[in-house]
Amino acid sequence: MASPAPALNVERILAALEDCSSTVSVQWIPSHVNIPGNEIVDTAAKEAASLDSIQEEQEPISFAAVKAHIRREIRDPPIAHERTAQTYKGYTTDKDKEIRSRADQVVLARLRSGHHKNLRAYQHRIDESVDPTCPHCPDKDHTLQHWLTECDRTMGERQRIFGTPSLTLDILSENPPGVVELARRTLLGSPTL
Template identity: 30%
Template sequence: MYTDASKGNEGVGIAIALENTNITFKLPNECSIFSAEAIAILKAIETIQTTKHTKFVILSDSLSAIKNIQNKNNPNDISVFIQNQLDEAKTNKKQISIIWIPGHTGIAGNEIADKYAKLAASNKNTTKLNISSYDDFKKAVKTQIRKKWHLLWNDQDTKLNQIKRTTFSWENHKFNRKEETTINRLRIGHSRLTHGYLMSKEEPPTCEGCGTPLTIKHILTECQLYQQERINFNITEILDSLLGPDPAQNRKILNFLKSINLIEQI
C-alpha cells in the first residue's frame, strides 16, 4: 500500500494506492500536510483491518509522520490512534510494516498515490472525512477568533484604534519600564496630565497656551507652545506614525516630551 497527501488552495486530500484500486478522501481545509500524511496511514491501517490477508507493507514518503508514529513518548493525537490500530492489528494476527520511501523519484505506487491525493484535494465530490489533529483544530479556532477580533477592532472608535489599526502584536523594543509605560499611555490617550482629574474629581484640564481641552494629540501635534520643539525633533502630525511600532519614532516622542518637561506627567 502506498499513501500520500496533498494540500493546496482547493483543499486537502489523501490517497491510498493498492494493487487494483485507489481509495481517496477529502479532509478539512485546516488540516496540515503533516496531519494529512498521518491520516492517510491511519486509513490504510483501517482498510487492512477489513481484509483477510495477514501481512502488509505501508509505504509513505512522509518521514516526519512515520517518526511521530514511532514516538512512544510524545506522539500527537493522530499517531496515538495509529499506534492503537497497530496494536489491534497485531492482536488480530496481522503484521503491518510502515516504511519510508523518497517522494517524486519515479516509484510507480508513490506517483499514483500522489496523483490521486491531488485529485482528492481538488474534487468537491470526494468522500469527506471530518478528521484533523488537535493542533490543527486549535490553530483553526485561533485563526477564526483573530478574524472576529479584527472585525470588532475595526468597528471601534477609540484612541488606541486610531494608533493601532490591526490586532497583530507589536514587537517589544526593549525600552526601559518607564519609557514603555509612557509610550503605552500615549497610545491609549490616557495620562496623569490629561486624565488625573478623574481621580481628583476636578474639572478636565485645558491647555495653558490656547485654552483648548488638554489631550495627548493636542500636546504632541497641535499646541503652538511646543511648535519649535516639534520642528527640532521632526515631529509630524500623524499620530499612528509617531506612536506606532517604529522604535525610532517612539524615541523622538520621548525626547520631545523630555525637552518640554512633560515626560514625568504622562
C-alpha cells in the first residue's frame, strides 16, 4: 500500500504556489534528452526535493534574486549532440519571447527536439510499420533536417518566409516565429503527411 506522504507533498506544494506573490508558469518539456540545461536542472531539482525541511526562519528570497544567482552559478556544458548543437546555435530567450501562444511553444519545442508527431521518421521510431520516407521526396527520410532544409514541398514556403530556400538548423533559434509559420503551412494538419 502506498504511503500518504506524496499526497501531502502535493498539497504542500499547491499551498505554497497559492501563497506565492509571483506568477508561476508550468511548461511542458518534451524530454530530458539533448535539451540544454535540463540535466543540470533535473539534478538540482532532485537535490532540492531531498532536503528534509525548509527553514521557516529564513528570509524570503525574491524570484529575481534566485534567477540572477542561477545565471551566475550554472553554465551549460557544450552540447555534444551535433543536431542539437546546430539547433541551439544563436539561441536567445528574447527570440523565444516572440512565440506567445502555448500551442506554438509546444510546436517549436517538439521541432527543436526532432520529436514532432508529423515527421514520419519520428513516427517510425514509435511504430516501425510507419514508412519513414518523405511523401514528397521518396529517397529521403522525413526528418526534421530534411523537412526544414531540403524538402521539395517546403522549398517555396522557405523562400517566402525566410527570403531563401537554403536554411540550416540554427534557424530554429534564429527565427522561431518563421519556423512555426513554416510548420503551419507545410507540416501541421496536412492530410498528405
